[in-house]
Amino acid sequence: MAVEPDRPARSRAGSVRIVEADGHHAVLVFSGVLDAHALPELEERLLDPRLRQAGDRVLDMSGLERIELACAYGLLRAVTVAPEAAVITVRGARRGVVRTLRQAGLDAVATFES
Template identity: 45%
Template structure:
């Protein structure tokens, strides 16, 4: 079956990653919606990220996160070694609420 020429490709997730001294800082901007979920999940599966001792999720620039993307973050955090710490910084109230809805706050500290 031929691919639909009118189908849109998945949008790239608005994520940048920096690593220093075993800490991975993941900066999110804009909106994380269903059309970015696949790209987000693929980026979070990067083997370098799983080797970090700490993840800092900088959500200062993130206006909205839907449940698909929150669950993608949760799945990535569950795959991390138990010794890896996860911290959420700068999340707006609506984003914090979405993360808590998935149970992400059981794996991470949310500031």
């Protein structure tokens, strides 16, 4: 039996899914751990054309265990290109996630709900 080399564990790799998007409303669901490795995929997902039209965006972070600051800044960049009338709501984020998002400045453009 061949022995495979050790690989870093990524059992809780983060993901972002668009579960709803129309011209007025979008819901994104975050899960796992969003670290620097996830940043390119996160930015690509946040640039999805379906999100550009949505004036109301809900970021459901109840399944997000941790987000690194680089990803929080990526999220901030994405939501600040939204239309000025856009309403951004962060829902269900854990205390550590909220802390990182506030550190990145997301609280200046988003409302946080438990």
